[in-house]
Amino acid sequence: MQNAEYQKLKEASWRRPLTAEERARLRELLAARPEARASWEEDAALTGLLRRLPGADVSTNFTARVVQAAGRLPAKPAWRRRLEMFPWLPAGWVPRAALAAAMVCSGMLSFHEYEALHRAHEARAVASVSRLAALPSMDWLENFDTINRLNKVKVADDDLLTVLQ
């Protein structure tokens, strides 16, 4: 039965015996939907079985044993007691903080390493460029002006060409 009230009653019956009022309401619901009766009875039978399952019989000295074990616990070191003054810290924060710190450190080291490699690479590039683009010696520039002027002659020297031919 897909009735919300029936469902609520069923869920309540899983945890505790229904009250007289609830039982009356259930009877009304089941009278209106007789096809749900078999399912209800099966559910109630299972609830009965589970409820009647025997509870575990705890040893008589259990409490004494537990208290003794708690009393034997070593006293917490001072730093642990001081840490307990900060209850908002999540449980197991020490390993988490250590892991986070390790990750940050390895990240910083990697970045540093990358930077160093990058700088070395740049230095090598600059060195090779400077080797290629080395300035010519001053002797090479001795006839520079003459050669430069040759490029600026606008009119062809026909006499010279004739002589050359």
Place this chain on the structure above:
Amino acid sequence: MDPDAALMLRVKNGDLRAFEELVQKYKHPIVNVMYRMLHDLDEAEDLAQNVFVRVFQSAGRYEVSAKFSTWIFTIARHLCLNEIRRRGRHPAQSLESSQSEEEEQGARQYPDGKTPSPPQAFLHRELERKIQEALAELPEKQRLAIALCQEDELSYEEIARVLGCSLPATKSLIHRGRETLKGRLKPYLRSGAWEEAENETLPVKRCS
């Protein structure tokens, strides 16, 4: 303030008497849940002891805003599931399981005043064994949800918090677990054998 929370505040200050009161109050529900999950009373008690020791150790972290029952059952859930996983990794033959079933049943003791007649006792044992078997075959989470549902200390909302699920998911877990149980225990539900056992809730005793 929740009386358990008040006791926990005293435990926080190292008051063993308050701790003893808490153990006294919660030992049965915790051992019961452990027993439903592990089907070994000695192991259930050992784990329950660990739960209480954890409670004592972590008293400094306990926040009064959290309900104590939810908190302790959450610790119990963690330890229990860890134990089940450990067992899965290192399966070991229990010394007790080498006893024959008859020997084990014979060693169980029932209170004198309620000693059922032999056919009734047989019916009880048979029923109990079948239910335990059917429960043991459920997935861990469904089994735990059903075990917690049997405990009066927790509401559905609190069971959901212990399981770390939403309320609808928790109800669905219980519903699916119960449907599986109904399927497996159908012959017993139909025969009305469960009615025979009415008013006969006997505690499980350890084998001597």
